[in-house]
Amino acid sequence: MGRLKSRQAGKKFLAVTGLFAMGVMLLLPIFVALPALAGGAPAAGGPPPDVVAAQEAEGVEGEEVKVEIGRDVYYKTEGPAVGAPAPKTADTEEFYPRYNFESRVLLWVANQQHLYYGSFVLAVPIFCMCIEFAGLVSKDKAMAKKYDQLAYDFVKISLTAYSLTAILGGILIFTFLTLYPAFFGYLSSIFRPVMHIYALMFVAESGTLYIYYYGWDKMKDGLLKWLHCSMSVVLNVIGTVLMFLANSWIGFMMSPAGVDEQGRYLGNIWHVIHTALWNPLNVHRILGNMAFGGGVVAAYAAYRFLSAKNDEERAHFDWMGYIAMSLGVAFLIPLPFAGYWLMREVYAYRQQMGITLMGGLLAWLFIIQATMIGILFLTTNYYLWQALGRMTGGERFQRYIKYFVFILVVGLLVFITPHTIVMTPAELKAMGGQQHPVLGNYGVMSAKNGGINAIIMTTIASFIWYQRGNRVPAVKWAKFGNIFLITFFVVAHLNNIWVACYGYFIPANVRIGLSVPQVAGTLSCLFFGSALNLAMLSKSRELGPIRWGQIAPRSQYALIMLATAFTWMMGLMGYIRSSVRLFWHVNEIMRDNSPWAYTHTIGFGANVISFNVLFFWITILFVFWLGALGAKKAPVPATQPVPGAAPQPATGH
């Protein structure tokens, strides 16, 4: 007995020590950075120590060391030009070694596949963390076990995907080194310390992930479980920092800083990392990765649902698909706003770059993007309406669906209307200018913002329906609450339409500010509408249980469509972001003199994107199949109850 107690005390001590160590690890970067932040320490980077020592020795002998001073192209500060200038390349084998094939397409495919898997393995552990935490704090024992099992299923899928990500990263770097040696040499000379930190972070992530996965059963009780859950926090902090570092490279290529106009590095690594577009890219990418990861996991659940052999399996995978979809959509809702911010920053950085994107060479790709966004939101709504079918009481909302469809379709049509059309000079003359006197009023941003906000608000209303699916509010003020909630949404829609119309009558510099209240109106619906609804349901009458697994199979195809559309859109947006640099490797610093510096036709680009999507889905199906193979070997006892209570959709963030 005494031995058992001392063993438990030992375990407890170990767990507390572990938690403390993790806290220190998380705070360590801040302490390390403190001297640099205070300005006391020299900036990182610069010439190697032996060179510095040699220079100092020469200085002692009384000779002046000549270091040229360069001026930062973005920050406009001055600094010693310690780096080499960007290489001036030519269309030769020396700078661009090649196969009898377009090097750019090879790099495109390698990059896109690495990004798909990278974003998947970034998103899944974050979901895992949320779900494990939900299980940890859940008071319902059966539910807690379900959540824990679900989190374990998630991380099991991501483990195979993790090694695939590393393999694809290797392929990508070899593609860079062999096909674009001059460019990659220049980029790595500037980001030398960042790339090493990236590699070390990768080692830390692997170690944490393996302990996290293989320690799952060992650490399932008490404090050790909390230690296990906090390990997922560390894992995700490392994963997010990894992504931020990688984003600094593409940020530098689009909006360089920290170098002078010849591309010479000026000794301040923070300027090179923190370029104009770094943070907008960080925010937009993390939200996009989360929505993408949710979509892929939901598609996995749909695949398992459709191939399930019995009701119990169907119930489990129906529930898993619903959770993954909810998490994904929770991040999809703020995603257009982050994208809008990114575009605003692009315009602020270089107006011409913004015009190339949205009103010039790449404008039609944005029309395709708008169509895809519309498909995503329509599919989400369709899934939620189908999911009402698994609840007693869900049929109350059926008669109103047609009105929602009307709002969604009108919003979508406004959102996908093009504005700038590529024309021949004869067509231009016939029309009397770039814009048609009547049709030129359509497809402007003021109206499109109204369209997408109407779509998002309707999606939020669908979520609120779903929360109510099988319940009737029983609070005393239910009547007032219902009237207020409906009025609030109607006024929000009217305000949205009013602001969209008002934008037509005021100059552009005032109009652009209207996007902020429009977003705030939509977010008010999200936070206030959900909070009010949950408050009304705090005392509620249940009309019947949720019948997990009793849902039309077409809903599962909707989940697969959601994931595929998202994959395609991610490929499209990556292509747009890359091709906006036109004939520059590094915008305005290093010119692309390869034979592939032109912009592809939309058709060719779309075909490569489709190839990438198909390739990703074929390989991820292999990963799913591996996951199912492992599950067959160790059958889980089928005694776990099917959850009776509906988990609430995530509405935060």
Added chain:
Amino acid sequence: MQTALYLIISIVISVAYFQFIDWALMDMQGLDYFYILR
């Protein structure tokens, strides 16, 4: 009667709220929400 009262209260609060955030968020950007009236 009660329904009408609730509806009026809801409309007044909602319209006031949305007009307020329209004005406040424009003002925070240094822009004039009532540009067209001046």
